[in-house]
Amino acid sequence: MIVRKLIDSKFNQLSASERRIAKVITERYPVSALGGVEDIAKRAEVSPPTVTRFAKRLGFDRFNDFQRAIRSEVQDSESSPLALFDRYHRSGSGSGLLADLAASVSRLEDDPAGSAIAQAVDIIAASRGRIYCVGGRWSSVAAQYLAFQLATMRGEVHALTPQASGLWVDRLCDVKRSDVMVLYDFRRYQDEMFAVADIVRGRGAKIVLVTDLDLSPICELAEVTLPVAVATTSPLDTLAPAIAATDAILAALVDIYKSQSSARMKLLEEVRRKTGAGANLDPLR
Template identity: 35%
Template sequence: MDAEPSPAATGVRGRITSASLRPSERRVALCLLADYPAAALSTAGELARTARVSTQTVIRFVRALGFASFADLQDALREELRAGLGPLSKLRSRSIGETADLAGFARVIGDRAIHGFERIPATGIEAAVDLLTDQRGQLLTVGGRFSTVLARHLATNLQALRAGVRLLDDPPGASLPDVVDLGARDVVVVFDVQRYQPAMSRLAATAAGKQASVLVITDEPGSPAADHAAVRLAVDVAAPSALDTLAGGLLLVEYLVARVLDRLGESAQQRLQVWESARSADFS
């Protein structure tokens, strides 16, 4: 028997190139390579539907690459991603180049954000709005080191539209009572983009374990926190720079806030009036 190739030595792309595949398995390979690696980071069934083959064909494809299971293939893909996620690893491959002027830079980011939004199913957006407007319990937002700005922006806006909204700015510390007191009617919105933080996954797991509804806003291939989510929305964070962008995430937050305002209608408008009256002394 031929020696099994090492994932670290060849990578999944290398395995696909060297593997002997049946025609139906090549369809899976082409599907994966066309949207690499995101196509294989959901479920085997989803990859099968996209490639228009059976789930069993996907399993045969995985084994033809030398992996024991679909989960092992996903682990190898995630390891490839982790190996090249940091800003230093992107310095050579990402340069603003011809997008050095502000308008060009914004155009590239805007186009990528729109492309990412087009992949979000309408059912996902509606489910997210349902959670954000459910006022039977508390709504808590939390983000990682990079994405906490999105959690804060969502909380700040929603506090003016509905009651019971708080930012978890220190889940293991000052915000721990909010985590401990989570219940089945509460909603937790978790923001976590590369590099994914284990603390976000642990928090999502804790919230789900307490029967709270978890909404995860992430990027591709997706935060491990999404494993515990009732609803998952993904945005594009790539930018023509060594540093990723939160522009797409910010646009998504703004859109969700606008949808919440529309959904809550008069009750949100009345709260806004009270909110503005209370703050009127702070403005000239």
């Protein structure tokens, strides 16, 4: 990878603080290079301006340009679904899939994913507005899962599903500064999702992005970027780590909302009882 080689070639020219940044970034490259400036500075035990100077020392005008270069080279080297299938059939089987998934989920406790989960919880919990849950053609499954669970704890949770109706785009006109959008965007990234994020950010709302390790371009607009693994020993990408990260966010919010969520759940049960909604879901009844 070009940027990684650039860091290695410049390493001896860096200051002691900049070398700490280089070590943090190359430790789990490329994902370790794509957090926020503050996050990288904290992990390297340096100041945020030092991280900016590090990028300039490598020849980039801004730290965002440094990260954009990494995303571009990773995306360029990414295989298409057809190529993944071809490679899979040439190389063998998907044995060890469950162990692979377990390892991916366990890494969610480490940075940058671990700190991103904590930041996502803080942003969602602090919001007094609506929570929008959005995903693309494939990732909308995760968005709907978040909305379904979160709606049992607080009101004004909206799942915007592109497949269901063209009306979901109209809902973007209702977004306010007090709102939060949790957006799932995985390879191959959709221009439509970037446009949605751009509109939402323009209206002042915060964006929590859940994406793959290569990082969606939306990370430039997001308040928090939560990277999760999607690749497995199978040629099919997985949502399992993304759902696990979502469950971690939900579990933390349960503790934060406490009495609020308890009161809402009681109200939901009463409404369902009176309307009969979900009354026949138990096959034994």
